[in-house]
Amino acid sequence: DVVLTQTPPTLSATIGQSVSISCRSSQSLLDSDGDTYLNWLLQRPGQSPQLLIYSVSNLESGVPNRFSGSGSETDFTLKISGVEAEDLGVYYCMQATHAPLTFGSGTKLEIK
Amino acid sequence: QVTLKESGPGILQPSQTLSLTCTFSGFSLSTYGMGVGWIRQPSGKGLEWLANIWWDDDKYYNPSLKNRLTISKDTSNNQAFLKITNVDTADTATYYCARSLYYGLLLPDYWGQGVMVTVSS
Numbered sequence: 001d002v003v004l005t006q007t008p009p010t011l012s013a014t015i016g017q018s019v020s021i022s023c024r025s026s027q028s029l030l031d032s033d034g035d036t037y038l039n040w041l042l043q044r045p046g047q048s049p050q051l052l053i054y055s056v057s058n059l060e061s062g063v064p065n066r067f068s069g070s071g072s073e074t075d076f077t078l079k080i081s082g083v084e085a086e087d088l089g090v091y092y093c094m095q096a097t098h099a100p101l102t103f104g105s106g107t108k109l110e111i112k
Numbered sequence: 113q114v115t116l117k118e119s120g121p122g123i124l125q126p127s128q129t130l131s132l133t134c135t136f137s138g139f140s141l142s143t144y145g146m147g148v149g150w151i152r153q154p155s156g157k158g159l160e161w162l163a164n165i166w167w168d169d170d171k172y173y174n175p176s177l178k179n180r181l182t183i184s185k186d187t188s189n190n191q192a193f194l195k196i197t198n199v200d201t202a203d204t205a206t207y208y209c210a211r212s213l214y215y216g217l218l219l220p221d222y223w224g225q226g227v228m229v230t231v232s233s
Contacts, residue, residue, distance in 0.1 A: 037216030048208055048223040049159065060221065092159060096216035100174050103159040 004104035023093035037096035114138035116224035134209030
């Protein structure tokens, strides 16, 4: 199974600060069809996860453009440019290139 | 507007069979490329994908649990179901259903609110 390692496990930020979360894969997530199926989700406290970014860098509809994703092969990054209070929660990366589908262990974003 | 809602027994005893229902609206499981999946999350822990069913009745199971899982659907009533046999305390979790799109293995774009399931004697 593909192992996704997220760092840091916990992140503390002030409002307006820019932060980055890393997701490293145990194998390349580049699919034979040329796409890379690495997605990012946010789970706010007491809520279900929501899709933020799909295929590395595509913003899901309705997601603010302060969120951005980048990376390739095995190294991926989620960046929040100017954290807002509503961004607190746990961020998960998720790969859908290799069966079985797997998730990272999560990065908890706290607001100072 | 896409919505999904899970329902389940709340509590059950070890060795019993867990039956979960996902009732959804805003899309059809008879539409090409549509699917519904089940994911669980033990309290305070991470996410685990369990199973997915597609518009054409194709099914995908997590190999680590495959022998215990059965996913099915009722397209006419906009429902998907998951059964887990021989449960034990390790199956205690919040169970989510999610709409999945046929993109890579799948892309979960809408999630239900989740239903808590406790396995206890």
